[in-house]
Amino acid sequence: MTLRVLGVDPGLTRCGVGVIEVSTTRVPTLVSVHTLRTPADLPLERRLLSIARGLEELIDEFRPDAMAIERVFAQNNVRTVMGTAQVSGLALRAAAEREIPVALHTPSEVKAAVTGYGNADKAQVGQMVARLLRLDEVPKPADAADALALAICHAWRRGSVRAAPAAAAAASSAAGLTPAQRAWRDAEKSVRTPRLGG
Amino acid sequence: MTLRVLGVDPGLTRCGVGVIEVSTTRVPTLVSVHTLRTPADLPLERRLLSIARGLEELIDEFRPDAMAIERVFAQNNVRTVMGTAQVSGLALRAAAEREIPVALHTPSEVKAAVTGYGNADKAQVGQMVARLLRLDEVPKPADAADALALAICHAWRRGSVRAAPAAAAAASSAAGLTPAQRAWRDAEKSVRTPRLGG
Numbered sequence: 219m220t221l222r223v224l225g226v227d228p229g230l231t232r233c234g235v236g237v238i239e240v241s242t243t244r245v246p247t248l249v250s251v252h253t254l255r256t257p258a259d260l261p262l263e264r265r266l267l268s269i270a271r272g273l274e275e276l277i278d279e280f281r282p283d284a285m286a287i288e289r290v291f292a293q294n295n296v297r298t299v300m301g302t303a304q305v306s307g308l309a310l311r312a313a314a315e316r317e318i319p320v321a322l323h324t325p326s327e328v329k330a331a332v333t334g335y336g337n338a339d340k341a342q343v344g345q346m347v348a349r350l351l352r353l354d355e356v357p358k359p360a361d362a363a364d365a366l367a368l369a370i371c372h373a374w375r376r377g378s379v380r381a382a383p384a385a386a387a388a389a390s391s392a393a394g395l396t397p398a399q400r401a402w403r404d405a406e407k408s409v410r411t412p413r414l415g416g
Numbered sequence: 417m418t419l420r421v422l423g424v425d426p427g428l429t430r431c432g433v434g435v436i437e438v439s440t441t442r443v444p445t446l447v448s449v450h451t452l453r454t455p456a457d458l459p460l461e462r463r464l465l466s467i468a469r470g471l472e473e474l475i476d477e478f479r480p481d482a483m484a485i486e487r488v489f490a491q492n493n494v495r496t497v498m499g500t501a502q503v504s505g506l507a508l509r510a511a512a513e514r515e516i517p518v519a520l521h522t523p524s525e526v527k528a529a530v531t532g533y534g535n536a537d538k539a540q541v542g543q544m545v546a547r548l549l550r551l552d553e554v555p556k557p558a559d560a561a562d563a564l565a566l567a568i569c570h571a572w573r574r575g576s577v578r579a580a581p582a583a584a585a586a587a588s589s590a591a592g593l594t595p596a597q598r599a600w601r602d603a604e605k606s607v608r609t610p611r612l613g614g
Binding site: 261262263264266267270290291292293296299300303304305306307308310311313314315320322 | 459460461462464465468488489490491494497498501502503504505506508509511512513518520
């Protein structure tokens with residue numbers, strides 16, 4: 219029994235799309251990662267259509283059980299926030315149209331979930347995503363890594379909600395670590411996880 | 417030869433959609449006006465899907481030659497600006513998908529076009545829309561009137577661009593008045609324009 223999650227880091231110039239699966243052991247595995255790009259000199263409406271279609275193709279190809287989108291705040295970078303909000307609207311609509319459950323997560327929720335603290339920088343998020351997914355390299359660009367982090371964050375949060383609360387609490391208490399903290403601990407045991415055929 | 421324009425005043429709670437036609441004499445005529453509404457307790461993605469579908473149905477029913485959407489600024493009402501931006505993204509995508517030319521106009525451009533000054537209040541815009549379209553009543557809610565004002569603004573601005581510049585300048589100079597100013601003058605001649613069968 220696995221849960222497949224598609225994460226979207228919305229943007230007009232680069233829109234990150236990451237697909238992961240988590241098993242019942244909460245171990246995430248990379249399924250696919252993409253960056254949808256549009257040139258800045260294309261009219262806004264063409265850029266939005268291009269990203270919407272690219273996103274819908276990926277959703278239809280990977281058929282996720284759930285989607286997670288980064289929550290955009292009006293206080294964010296004023297120059298780009300409108301385009302980012304518009305892309306998030308297209309992603310939300312695509313999810314609703316396909317009846318795929320969708321959630322918004324804030325950047326600090328995502329950072330806290332994957333690195334253990336909400337103020338992690340982009341490099342730390344990327345490194346942690348690579349470790350959690352047992353990748354040889356940090357996914358590039360940062361938008362792609364962020365989309366994977368969103369998907370992992372969502373899978374874990376959703377997994378926690380689904381688990382029997384008492385059992386989940388006991389398990390968490392027994393380990394004394396969040397999944398991210400356990401992952402850090404494991405990651406620190408070896409700088410690079412050995413991979414067969416990697 | 418008429419130009420049919422569909423204006424969109426984007427919003428999650430109320431999204432105004434106004435369709436007008438302008439003849440070569442630049443006189444605007446009401447074709448249709450609608451307010452798409454979604455309840456605040458519906459999940460965001462369902463609200464966006466509902467508005468997108470409503471908008472697309474209206475576009476496909478009225479087949480406008482052009483669309484005009486209110487430009488949203490990050491500095492606007494922070495509580496609602498994200499939803500407004502998301503709806504504008506859906507409207508822009510719908511236009512691009514149908515290859516309908518689309519433009520964004522700022523609220524002050526719209527106010528200046530229909531009332532003659534950019535700081536007009538909602539009531540003045542509504543009254544002027546009613547006068548320009550020879551309606552017995554101001555369209556309600558304000559979102560509907562704003563969508564019509566957007567469509568009129570766009571038709572006039574586009575008309576100016578299309579006319580031979582010298583001829584347009586001469587006509588404008590001969591009258592000494594913008595279309596809005598001429599309309600005010602005409603409107604003031606009689607408090608209510610007589611209508612047959614109204």
